Amino acid sequence: MQFMLLFSRQGKLRLQKWYVPLSDKEKKKITRELVQTVLARKPKMCSFLEWRDLKIVYKRYASLYFCCAIEDQDNELITLEIIHRYVELLDKYFGSVCELDIIFNFEKAYFILDEFLLGGEAQETSKKNVLKAIEQADLLQEVRHMCFLKICRISVLTQ
Amino acid sequence: HLPSLRVQVLIRTIRTARTQAEEREMIQKECAAIRSSFREEDNTYRCRNVAKLLYMHMLGYPAHFGQLECLKLIASQKFTDKRIGYLGAMLLLDERQDVHLLMTNCIKNDLNHSTQYVQGLSLCTLGCMGSSEMCRDLAGEVEKLLKTSNSYLRKKAALCAVHVIRKVPELMEMFLPATKNLLSEKNHGVLHTSVVLLTEMCERSPDMLSHFRKLVPQLVRILKNLIMSGYSPEHDVSGISDPFLQVRILRLLRILGKGDDDSSEAMNDILAQVATNTETSKNVGNAILYETVLTIMDIKSESGLRVLAINILGRFLLNNDKNIRYVALTSLLKTVQTDHNAVQRHRSTIVDCLKDLDVSIKRRAMELSFALVNGNNIRGMMKELLYFLDSCDPDFKADCASGIFLAAEKYAPSKRWHIDTVMRVLTTAGSYVRDDSVPNLIQLITNSVEMHAYTVQRLYKALLDDISQQPLVQVASWCIGEYGDLLVSGQCEEEEPIQVSEDEVLDVLEGLLVSNLSTPVTRAYSLTAIMKLSTRFSSVNRIKKVVSIYGSSIDVELQQRAVEYNALFKKYDHMRPALLERMPIMEKTATNGPTDIAQTNGETDSTILDTKHLPSITQPARRCNYHICFCLAGIPPMTAYNKNGLKIEFTFERSNPSPNIAVITIHATNSTEADMTEFVFQAAVPKTFQLQLLSPSSNVVPALNQGSVTQVIRVLNPQKQQLRMRIKLTYTHKGSPVQDLAEVNNFPPQSWQ
Numbered sequence: 001m002q003f004m005l006l007f008s009r010q011g012k013l014r015l016q017k018w019y020v021p022l023s024d025k026e027k028k029k030i031t032r033e034l035v036q037t038v039l040a041r042k043p044k045m046c047s048f049l050e051w052r053d054l055k056i057v058y059k060r061y062a063s064l065y066f067c068c069a070i071e072d073q074d075n076e077l078i079t080l081e082i083i084h085r086y087v088e089l090l091d092k093y094f095g096s097v098c099e100l101d102i103i104f105n106f107e108k109a110y111f112i113l114d115e116f117l118l119g120g121e122a123q124e125t126s127k128k129n130v131l132k133a134i135e136q137a138d139l140l141q142e143v144r145h146m147c148f149l150k151i152c153r154i155s156v157l158t159q
Numbered sequence: 160h161l162p163s164l165r166v167q168v169l170i171r172t173i174r175t176a177r178t179q180a181e182e183r184e185m186i187q188k189e190c191a192a193i194r195s196s197f198r199e200e201d202n203t204y205r206c207r208n209v210a211k212l213l214y215m216h217m218l219g220y221p222a223h224f225g226q227l228e229c230l231k232l233i234a235s236q237k238f239t240d241k242r243i244g245y246l247g248a249m250l251l252l253d254e255r256q257d258v259h260l261l262m263t264n265c266i267k268n269d270l271n272h273s274t275q276y277v278q279g280l281s282l283c284t285l286g287c288m289g290s291s292e293m294c295r296d297l298a299g300e301v302e303k304l305l306k307t308s309n310s311y312l313r314k315k316a317a318l319c320a321v322h323v324i325r326k327v328p329e330l331m332e333m334f335l336p337a338t339k340n341l342l343s344e345k346n347h348g349v350l351h352t353s354v355v356l357l358t359e360m361c362e363r364s365p366d367m368l369s370h371f372r373k374l375v376p377q378l379v380r381i382l383k384n385l386i387m388s389g390y391s392p393e394h395d396v397s398g399i400s401d402p403f404l405q406v407r408i409l410r411l412l413r414i415l416g417k418g419d420d421d422s423s424e425a426m427n428d429i430l431a432q433v434a435t436n437t438e439t440s441k442n443v444g445n446a447i448l449y450e451t452v453l454t455i456m457d458i459k460s461e462s463g464l465r466v467l468a469i470n471i472l473g474r475f476l477l478n479n480d481k482n483i484r485y486v487a488l489t490s491l492l493k494t495v496q497t498d499h500n501a502v503q504r505h506r507s508t509i510v511d512c513l514k515d516l517d518v519s520i521k522r523r524a525m526e527l528s529f530a531l532v533n534g535n536n537i538r539g540m541m542k543e544l545l546y547f548l549d550s551c552d553p554d555f556k557a558d559c560a561s562g563i564f565l566a567a568e569k570y571a572p573s574k575r576w577h578i579d580t581v582m583r584v585l586t587t588a589g590s591y592v593r594d595d596s597v598p599n600l601i602q603l604i605t606n607s608v609e610m611h612a613y614t615v616q617r618l619y620k621a622l623l624d625d626i627s628q629q630p631l632v633q634v635a636s637w638c639i640g641e642y643g644d645l646l647v648s649g650q651c652e653e654e655e656p657i658q659v660s661e662d663e664v665l666d667v668l669e670g671l672l673v674s675n676l677s678t679p680v681t682r683a684y685s686l687t688a689i690m691k692l693s694t695r696f697s698s699v700n701r702i703k704k705v706v707s708i709y710g711s712s713i714d715v716e717l718q719q720r721a722v723e724y725n726a727l728f729k730k731y732d733h734m735r736p737a738l739l740e741r742m743p744i745m746e747k748t749a750t751n752g753p754t755d756i757a758q759t760n761g762e763t764d765s766t767i768l769d770t771k772h773l774p775s776i777t778q779p780a781r782r783c784n785y786h787i788c789f790c791l792a793g794i795p796p797m798t799a800y801n802k803n804g805l806k807i808e809f810t811f812e813r814s815n816p817s818p819n820i821a822v823i824t825i826h827a828t829n830s831t832e833a834d835m836t837e838f839v840f841q842a843a844v845p846k847t848f849q850l851q852l853l854s855p856s857s858n859v860v861p862a863l864n865q866g867s868v869t870q871v872i873r874v875l876n877p878q879k880q881q882l883r884m885r886i887k888l889t890y891t892h893k894g895s896p897v898q899d900l901a902e903v904n905n906f907p908p909q910s911w912q
Contacts, residue, residue: 013217019287021254028219045517046481075453076486077446078406081396103174104167106217107210110246115279118318119286121355124348125403126393133311137276140238 001079001120002054002069003030004113006102009063011035014102015109019120038067048076059083063099086116089130111137163196163204164189169211173218186220197228206232206240209247216250226251226258233265238277241269245280254290263293270300275311278304282312286319294323298330305337310346317341317352321359331360331367342377347394347401350381354407361414372415375422379429382408386433397441409433409450416458423459430455434467445475445483449490456494469494469501476508481517488512488523495530506531510540513547518554525555529562537570541580549587556591560584564596574607575653582617589628600634602745605641613653615642620657622667627676633684636671639664640688641741644695661696665689669705683716690724694739703728794909800886800901804831805860807840807886809903811910819877821910827868829860831892838890840870845883849875860890882911 006015057079058067094101176182216222232244269281304316341353394401416423438444455468475487512524571577618635649656671685709721794811812822855870
């Protein structure tokens with residue numbers, strides 16, 4: 001996967017994860033063009049389109065579009081499953097997720113994505129394991145100093 | 160100082176802005192506050208401020224002043240700080256900026272942190288955006304973590320290694336030892352990322368590929384377990400166990416089995432098993448089937464397996480889910496060359512997809528349809544394709560029309576069918592036809608001698624209906640100009656001949672000249688057509704009148720033609736019949752012609768319809784051309800020298816674009832019985848002129864006027880003085896050298912005025 005974008009029906013960007021090095025200017029240009037292209041698609045059209053030399057896989061969940069750019073050898077159908085898995089993770093974490101959750105807790109959306117994908121590939125295929133890792137990491141935020149962790153570590157890891 | 164807003168409060172505030180200007184004002188205010196907080200080195204609120212900055216960055220506002228702050232957060236000991244710091248680094252920094260290198264040391268430390276979640280953050284950041292330098296520096300740490308027994312870290316290290324290899328391919332070797340036991344892991348996360356790592360290594364290095372072929376049995380086993388094992392709640396997706404892992408294994412097997420008999424055989428059974436047992440009711444099952452099909456087609460599978468794969472694709476075509484239909488068509492396009500017969504069996508389903516509502520599906524169905532056209536199905540297929548042409552989006556029409564022309568040319572069962580098909584395309588999609596189709600169609604029509612009467616009649620009738628489609632109008636004009644005599648004499652055999660008079664035909668052609676719908680190119684075609692009819696029709700006076708009117712046309716092209724045609728009437732009337740006679744059959748130039756079309760690689764979408772493959776027509780005989788050239792230039796030729804059997808004629812070309820340059824071509828002929836060899840022509844002009852002599856065509860003037868030597872002279876005459884020239888001729892004749900000098904003073908005034 002080269003990048004993933006989340007945007008609303010009005011074209012407002014809610015999350016952008018880039019796995020290829022591009023300048024800010026290039027990212028803005030790509031985002032603008034792609035958002036326009038995807039928003040122009042009609043409901044009856046399929047979830048895939050060719051754009052520049054990439055394959056774009058997109059799916060709409062309520063008011064949010066999840067849009068991924070994959071390479072030629074990547075499997076479009078499994079990419080739809082990747083998108084779906086990410087939505088499930090968000091849903092489980094936020095409890096019936098909606099766009100507002102992602103707006104107000106955008107950093108959490110990123111953290112969850114970064115526990116699921118790394119460098120554009122899935123690092124964990126178990127839903128449970130991703131959520132557990134996020135839970136543990138969230139707990140760490142509560143702890144004042146990480147030196148406490150040396151004592152707590154055993155219990156944290158075996159939970 | 161003002162208390163720092165909490166992130167969520169800021170977000171809420173910004174969202175209340177009713178205009179872009181209001182939002183910008185709020186953002187600027189908050190950025191100013193953040194900037195001063197950064198300047199004061201406020202540790203407490205740095206994390207919160209960077210988070211706010213990241214939100215504003217997502218809205219499109221600049222946040223570069225937060226880059227260094229991200230680095231400070233990464234260096235902090237608080238986990239919250241690190242989390243936001245690394246996120247900020249991934250969003251705000253990029254490897255093209257030197258500042259990112261400052262992260263390297265922090266990442267190195269964090270890769271060795273006592274808390275695995277911190278190690279995770281640094282692995283993730285490195286694996287997402289690490290530059291080549293960073294990767295070089297930290298590859299050793301990643302390699303170490305690839306060998307850890309902590310599966311949480313091991314899986315991340317594997318993907319981080321993938322990134323390192325992509326950035327610095329030479330480092331691939333150092334990860335080889337660590338891959339040894341990767342596939343023995345039980346943890347699915349590690350398995351999945353390991354397979355990704357192995358795939359990357361095999362794709363990059365043939366040596367690695369050979370090395371890892373021995374893993375095929377193990378991969379097959381893992382896949383088998385996934386399929387055969389009972390329900391595993393942790394990895395289940397709609398009844399399928401870890402589809403992500405299954406797909407990646409299938410992809411790795413594809414790479415390992417390609418071109419290798421033993422490996423392909425070792426995976427044959429499992430592929431057949433997956434192909435037959437996978438549940439197809441949901442997308443996830445079809446995703447696995449899709450990958451399986453791709454693998455079967457790429458490795459050395461037995462024919463039964465290949466047919467199975469194509470049949471899966473055939474079933475995909477009937478699936479209600481348009482996404483499935485889409486991937487089926489894409490895959491079939493890739494395999495249509497190698498497994499042509501198998502794909503042919505699904506032709507009717509493919510043709511049905513032409514009626515699909517989705518544009519991408521329609522396009523693929525169209526390309527696949529063209530790939531499947533052959534001598535046996537041409538009539539049926541063409542019916543469908545013509546119907547498609549009628550109703551498809553304008554975006555498709557050009558490609559579809561070109562495809563139809565190519566297919567028709569290759570497989571037309573009869574000339575009549577061919578002309579009819581061409582007519583149908585021109586009348587239904589005439590404005591979308593590519594410009595280069597016009598000369599190709601003209602050639603086709605010219606060469607279908609027995610169909611001339613039929614063709615011109617049909618084209619004439621089409622013009623009566625509609626003159627808006629330029630390619631149609633151009634072909635029709637040309638045709639009427641050539642075969643107008645057949646039209647008025649009612650010689651059509653194929654259908655009921657129409658009754659039309661010369662005046663009616665000329666009305667139509669003149670109508671094209673004046674119509675707003677006609678492009679300049681079309682007007683040129685119709686004027687020439689009218690001119691040609693002067694030798695085929697009896698109403699020459701009418702034609703003369705038209706031609707003379709256009710002699711003062713604003714359109715330079717038309718004006719030039721009209722002037723030349725006028726000259727033809729006035730001064731060269733005796734040449735007119737010869738010049739305007741029927742075009743001979745045209746030869747095709749040798750190109751990668753339509754014979755290559757069926758062999759093109761289906762993967763490249765537009766190759767089939769690549770206009771470079773369209774044959775171009777040659778010009779009719781060259782001699783004809785220069786005759787038209789010299790007389791239409793309006794400057795008559797002259798004899799410059801005529802002595803002892805050697806005759807030298809000068810012909811003049813229009814001195815476009817520079818009016819001060821006269822371009823003269825000498826033609827030397829020899830009426831004696833012996834060749835004149837070592838022939839050299841030299842010329843000198845007065846000082847006010849400049850002369851350039853180009854290379855001669857040869858230095859042998861053949862005996863008995865059997866040929867000529869030609870040579871081009873360019874004379875620059877800026878002062879427009881009367882042209883004079885001294886020429887010197889040397890040659891060998893019957894063994895003796897001959898030399899002569901002569902003055903040439905009889906240049907026609909038009910050549911230098």
